Amino acid sequence: MIFLTRKAEFSSAHYYWIDDWSEEENYRVFGKCANRNGHGHNYTVEVTVAGEVDPVSGFVVDLKQLKDILEREVISVYDHRHLNLEVPEFRSSIPTTENIAIAIWTRLKNKIPNARLHRVRVYEMPDLFADFYGEETGGEQA
């Protein structure tokens, strides 16, 4: 089993806000991220796939193909967009780093031939990142 990771970048705007909450409550929980004018980041996404090395090509997956899938499914939808206003999945969930990792996983799931999606890592900035491994349950402890 080999793990292969492809990196890509996108730049987007977002804000954190829950409509059912008052402005005071939103600012108490989300701080300056609640500013409705939005703010932005240069995001980096790392997609890790797992698979066996093809004995003929020597590839787990064709990197060019993986790059094209990532571009088509994620980067072309997220890059230079306002995530809350222009990306469908964030009409019903806040574009936190955790939710972006889950959303990218959902977009890529079953789209990568000959390999299994292992991990999606999203860096909001170099000192903050979230990982999602497709675990739908667990983590109940808090």
Added chain:
Amino acid sequence: MKAYLSRRYHFSASHRLHSEAYDEVRNHEVYGKCNNPHGHGHNYTVEVTFSGKVDPLTGMVCNLADLDAFAKTNVVERFDQTNLNLLDCFANRVSTTENLSIEVYRIFAGFSAAHLERVHIEETSNNSFDYAG
């Protein structure tokens, strides 16, 4: 949905690797230039990973502002611009980054809003250490 949130914090500190159990010659053999009696220093980076259920309302494993406040008080301000050897936690232990990782893990275990997975400390860009309990 279970996700993992990682955050990196930075502090600078001095230390000297020296074991009371060894004599001067042995200390120098084991620790080399890290045994310099005057000490030396590093810019440390601590990468801590927490896991938990992503709150369906807030979209968060835990509130980052709470984690940052905890880390500032309990890790960064505790270690930054200090001599590690003079801290209580290294009174009876050598201030290697292995031991520092264990101490930082013990501290972050006190942050109760999510499950602590791992502490990763980079002593330099070439040396890093992981402790997961």
